[in-house]
Amino acid sequence: MTEVAVGPALPPDVDRQLEGLPPAELAIAVLTYNNAATVPAVLDAVRKGLEKHFAGAPSVLINVDAGSSDATVARLAEAGLPFVRAHHEAPASQLAAVPFHGVPGRGAALRLAAAVARRAGVRALLVLEADVTSVNAEWLERLARPVLEQNVDLVMPIHARHRYDGTITNLVVAPLVAAMFGRRLHQPLSGPRALSARLLERLAAETQWPQPGRSVADLWIIGTAIGAGLAVHEARLGRWRVESNTRTTDLPTMVAQTLGAAFATMEEYEDLWLATESGPPLPVDGPPVLPSDETVQIDVERMVGAFGRGLRDLGTIWEQVLAPETYGDVLSLDIEDLTRFRFPDDLWARVVYDFALGHHWSVVYRDHLLRSLVPLYLGRTAAFVLATRQRDAAAVESGLDAVAAAFARQKPYLVDRWR
Amino acid sequence: MTTSSARDWYKDAVFYEVHVKAYKDGNGDGIGDFAGLTESLDYVQELGVDCLWILPMYPSPLRDDGYDIADFYAIHPSYGTVEDFQKFLDAAHARGLRVITDLVMNHTSDQHPWFQASRSDPTSPYKDYYVWSPSDHRFADARIIFVDTERSNWTFDPVRREYYWHRFFSHQPDLNYDNPAVRRSMLDVMRFWLDRGLDGFRCDAVPYLVEREGTSCENLPETHAILKEFRAVIDQEYGGDRVLLAEANQWPEDVRHYFGNGDEFHMAFHFPLMPRLYLGLRLEDTRPITDIFTHTPPIPPACQWGLFLRNHDELTLEMVTNEERAFMYYAYAYEPDMKLNLGIRRRLAPLLDGDRRRVELLNCLLLTLPGSPIIYYGDEIGMGDNVYLGDRNGVRTPMQWSRDRNAGFSAVENGQLYLPVIADPVYGYEAVNVAAQARQPSSLLNTMRQLLAARRTSSVFGRGSIEFLRPRNSKVLAYLRRHGRETLLIVANLSAAPQPVELDLTAFAGATPIEMLGATAFPAIRSTPYFLSLGPHGFYWFRLERPGDSDEPFGIERTAI
Numbered sequence: 008m009t010e011v012a013v014g015p016a017l018p019p020d021v022d023r024q025l026e027g028l029p030p031a032e033l034a035i036a037v038l039t040y041n042n043a044a045t046v047p048a049v050l051d052a053v054r055k056g057l058e059k060h061f062a063g064a065p066s067v068l069i070n071v072d073a074g075s076s077d078a079t080v081a082r083l084a085e086a087g088l089p090f091v092r093a094h095h096e097a098p099a100s101q102l103a104a105v106p107f108h109g110v111p112g113r114g115a116a117l118r119l120a121a122a123v124a125r126r127a128g129v130r131a132l133l134v135l136e137a138d139v140t141s142v143n144a145e146w147l148e149r150l151a152r153p154v155l156e157q158n159v160d161l162v163m164p165i166h167a168r169h170r171y172d173g174t175i176t177n178l179v180v181a182p183l184v185a186a187m188f189g190r191r192l193h194q195p196l197s198g199p200r201a202l203s204a205r206l207l208e209r210l211a212a213e214t215q216w217p218q219p220g221r222s223v224a225d226l227w228i229i230g231t232a233i234g235a236g237l238a239v240h241e242a243r244l245g246r247w248r249v250e251s252n253t254r255t256t257d258l259p260t261m262v263a264q265t266l267g268a269a270f271a272t273m274e275e276y277e278d279l280w281l282a283t284e285s286g287p288p289l290p291v292d293g294p295p296v297l298p299s300d301e302t303v304q305i306d307v308e309r310m311v312g313a314f315g316r317g318l319r320d321l322g323t324i325w326e327q328v329l330a331p332e333t334y335g336d337v338l339s340l341d342i343e344d345l346t347r348f349r350f351p352d353d354l355w356a357r358v359v360y361d362f363a364l365g366h367h368w369s370v371v372y373r374d375h376l377l378r379s380l381v382p383l384y385l386g387r388t389a390a391f392v393l394a395t396r397q398r399d400a401a402a403v404e405s406g407l408d409a410v411a412a413a414f415a416r417q418k419p420y421l422v423d424r425w426r
Numbered sequence: 427m428t429t430s431s432a433r434d435w436y437k438d439a440v441f442y443e444v445h446v447k448a449y450k451d452g453n454g455d456g457i458g459d460f461a462g463l464t465e466s467l468d469y470v471q472e473l474g475v476d477c478l479w480i481l482p483m484y485p486s487p488l489r490d491d492g493y494d495i496a497d498f499y500a501i502h503p504s505y506g507t508v509e510d511f512q513k514f515l516d517a518a519h520a521r522g523l524r525v526i527t528d529l530v531m532n533h534t535s536d537q538h539p540w541f542q543a544s545r546s547d548p549t550s551p552y553k554d555y556y557v558w559s560p561s562d563h564r565f566a567d568a569r570i571i572f573v574d575t576e577r578s579n580w581t582f583d584p585v586r587r588e589y590y591w592h593r594f595f596s597h598q599p600d601l602n603y604d605n606p607a608v609r610r611s612m613l614d615v616m617r618f619w620l621d622r623g624l625d626g627f628r629c630d631a632v633p634y635l636v637e638r639e640g641t642s643c644e645n646l647p648e649t650h651a652i653l654k655e656f657r658a659v660i661d662q663e664y665g666g667d668r669v670l671l672a673e674a675n676q677w678p679e680d681v682r683h684y685f686g687n688g689d690e691f692h693m694a695f696h697f698p699l700m701p702r703l704y705l706g707l708r709l710e711d712t713r714p715i716t717d718i719f720t721h722t723p724p725i726p727p728a729c730q731w732g733l734f735l736r737n738h739d740e741l742t743l744e745m746v747t748n749e750e751r752a753f754m755y756y757a758y759a760y761e762p763d764m765k766l767n768l769g770i771r772r773r774l775a776p777l778l779d780g781d782r783r784r785v786e787l788l789n790c791l792l793l794t795l796p797g798s799p800i801i802y803y804g805d806e807i808g809m810g811d812n813v814y815l816g817d818r819n820g821v822r823t824p825m826q827w828s829r830d831r832n833a834g835f836s837a838v839e840n841g842q843l844y845l846p847v848i849a850d851p852v853y854g855y856e857a858v859n860v861a862a863q864a865r866q867p868s869s870l871l872n873t874m875r876q877l878l879a880a881r882r883t884s885s886v887f888g889r890g891s892i893e894f895l896r897p898r899n900s901k902v903l904a905y906l907r908r909h910g911r912e913t914l915l916i917v918a919n920l921s922a923a924p925q926p927v928e929l930d931l932t933a934f935a936g937a938t939p940i941e942m943l944g945a946t947a948f949p950a951i952r953s954t955p956y957f958l959s960l961g962p963h964g965f966y967w968f969r970l971e972r973p974g975d976s977d978e979p980f981g982i983e984r985t986a987i
Binding site for chain 2: 098099100102103104107168169171172173174175176180196218256257258261265303304305306309310313316320369371372373374375385388
């Protein structure tokens with residue numbers, strides 16, 4: 008017998024709630040912060056999903072709340088499902104300015120949800136976001152069934168998104184995370200996911216959970232699951248629609264928070280990525296869902312203009328961050344003629360890696376470093392739009408495959424300079 | 427890419443000044459220590475500061491709160507060991523925090539083995555480590571700094587039967603920097619700590635290193651030459667990212683020399699600004715503040731002013747005129763016990779009568795005027811002082827963590843604390859503590875966190891130029907900070923009554939002021955005077971956004987992640 012990890016102690020009020028709880032196989036955790044307007048839609052999907060797909064499996068609804076001042080918690084409590092409520096501590100700064108994922112102290116919320124689910128003895132924990140209103144019954148099935156029936160340990164979503172949605176994810180975070188962990192996930196920062204009891208056990212044994220406010224626990228959980236050799240799948244879900252008043256839409260903030268989280272994860276968990284090699288593609292479950300085809304107004308010229316202003320104004324910072332050769336290649340990009348503007352994938356990968364190294368060595372003040380990447384990101388995004396806007400969906404996909412391949416190809420460049 | 431760290435990190439940094447003995451007692455002996463400080467780093471990180479400044483931590487008889495160093499190579503036993511210090515330093519670095527420590531270069535304790543050897547053994551290699559003289563008439567033009575306690579800069583030593591020179595207390599003999607062996611020894615001391623990863627030094631009392639007859643013995647060219655020599659060695663051996671911060675309590679034009687051509691100190695305190703902030707606030711008049719900037723010379727690009735509201739010493743009034751000093755005593759030190767030397771020994775909150783609005787206003791100025799702010803521990807929660815504790819002890823009492831015993835600072839019986847906690851009904855630990863303020867969203871602590879977080883969003887605060895606007899209403903301070911393409915506008919009401927103000931912002935016509943703390947867009951600027959009204963001691967931090975600056979509709983923002 009191996010010793011069972013004790014895991015973190017639960018707050019006494021949560022302990023009391025667990026004592027009276029009937030046994031459950033499936034836990035559904037909803038992480039919340041002032042989401043009273045949107046939790047009814049989430050609850051509706053949960054009820055229908057349980058009824059349609061998991062009628063025989065007893066379940067429990069877990070709410071971990073960051074300190075909502077509206078009716079969020081009450082609405083969840085009235086859902087009529089076996090219910091455990093918990094409150095997690097969130098950094099004060101995140102309560103004032105809510106991070107991109109919408110939940111102040113999301114890492115602490117995930118940790119608490121995982122601990123409650125583990126203590127409830129469930130076989131699968133499904134995590135849902137409280138402000139994503141496009142959730143439906145099928146999401147529950149696609150995420151949880153592989154865990155309950157196929158011995159999968161972590162199921163991550165692939166949402167059907169417009170080709171120019173998620174440009175930070177597609178062009179920066181996903182290729183970076185894929186190169187780090189050696190396995191490509193399409194949307195590593197997306198919130199919904201399902202975790203197995205085995206993964207919960209593994210996480211409970213970890214004492215080095217990310218500090219709140221620094222690395223985002225989501226990335227660490229993915230890296231831990233892959234690093235432990237657990238089975239990770241992706242599941243195709245439908246569209247992803249957020250109705251939130253708190254998630255930021257300020258691009259520099261989004262870039263700083265997401266990339267900052269990835270860089271902080273690299274910094275704190277070198278063992279999860281430095282020596283990791285690429286593995287085979289992860290299995291993807293479910294039929295493809297057609298992405299949204301609504302017309303999107305993208306102002307490429309303005310993006311290239313912002314990139315040009317970055318070249319003019321941020322040279323002093325970029326010069327410190329980028330390797331001389333990389334900086335020279337960036338300076339020689341032709342922005343005068345949009346029909347000829349390109350941003351090669353390998354150059355882009357080296358730019359992002361130089362920023363990772365600049366963050367690692369604190370070459371410039373980290374907040375400013377992250378924000379100074381924004382014009383470069385806009386330049387790369389503009390080049391991506393220019394290269395694909397007349398092409399079909401398959402060309403967009405292969406464009407993203409090429410970006411991911413470049414990040415994987417350039418990884419030794421990063422690793423060599425990291426130590 | 428260079429692999430050395432950001433060389434000028436200190437230009438963006440906010441410093442947090444901490445007494446090891448006053449912060450947290452980790453081993454339960456009533457005195458704060460490095461173990462306790464290490465435990466408290468989450469709090470420091472969450473506050474949003476970048477660099478800790480640790481007050482003297484060396485073995486010392488503590489007759490000048492550790493500024494009388496008896497061994498440069500060890501940690502005071504009450505605070506722990508060099509290993510404890512190393513653990514603390516590594517833990518701080520792991521959180522992205524930097525650490526500088528105090529270093530007293532000018533003098534040692536009279537208990538230091540160098541001094542003991544110098545006084546007693548004429549054959550010792552240390553015999554010329556100090557400034558000795560058969561008479562007490564040399565250097566007669568040098569002023570006496572601690573006028574309350576010292577009558578002369580010379581004291582007779584009965585063992586050596588000579589006088590030794592001391593600019594501060596008589597138990598702090600000045601080192602003899604004309605002796606090359608002293609300079610080598612001091613560099614070795616610096617190397618010892620820098621080798622451990624320390625990010626720099628706050629160098630105490632630097633104007634006084636060298637003495638010359640017929641001068642004030644302050645700011646001498648020979649002193650600058652020695653400091654430049656130290657800087658060059660440290661830059662060369664440590665890659666140029668270790669910071670040297672000068673304590674030179676002098677007028678700005680004299681302090682200016684301590685920056686050299688960017689080859690002496692990286693930073694120096696701006697002493698004259700601080701009393702004028704209080705003066706401006708009490709007079710409800712912007713002129714004391716704007717005037718001091720017209721008397722502040724430009725400094726080399728890689729250099730930075732250190733700004734502070736309060737520190738571990740008295741609020742020093744050496745750098746104001748006699749008339750201003752009289753007014754300051756009248757306004758802020760109405761009891762004689764509150765005065766010390768040429769200063770006022772009080773903390774920020776009680777100095778401002780506990781007026782939350784004024785505390786926030788002064789912090790607003792601290793964080794937005796050009797320079798790197800230094801926050802004195804406890805002032806972020808509005809701790810009080812106890813002027814009856816003698817010397818400057820009243821502002822060095824235990825950090826108030828909670829309403830538990832000893833303010834959560836230590837688990838010992840009360841009598842064992844190095845100093846009693848503040849326990850009065852207004853500022854005492856039951857009313858003012860971290861635990862309570864952390865829970866209350868509108869507390870001073872959380873307001874400070876928000877201000878610090880807002881400051882982090884722009885490099886203009888640490889690097890931008892300053893340009894004062896001259897509104898007709900002289901109770902309202904308004905200034906532009908510019909760096910690159912970014913422009914900030916700070917408007918602050920020094921008055922306790924609401925004030926209107928009209929600002930000439932025609933150069934920015936078309937731009938929209940975005941209030942930075944709430945991210946609220948204000949009406950766009952036109953070619954007419956821009957009207958604002960401010961509540962009592964209210965302030966605004968605006969980012970002036972020109973059309974096309976940001977929030978640009980690229981079309982990808984809403985769904986970019």
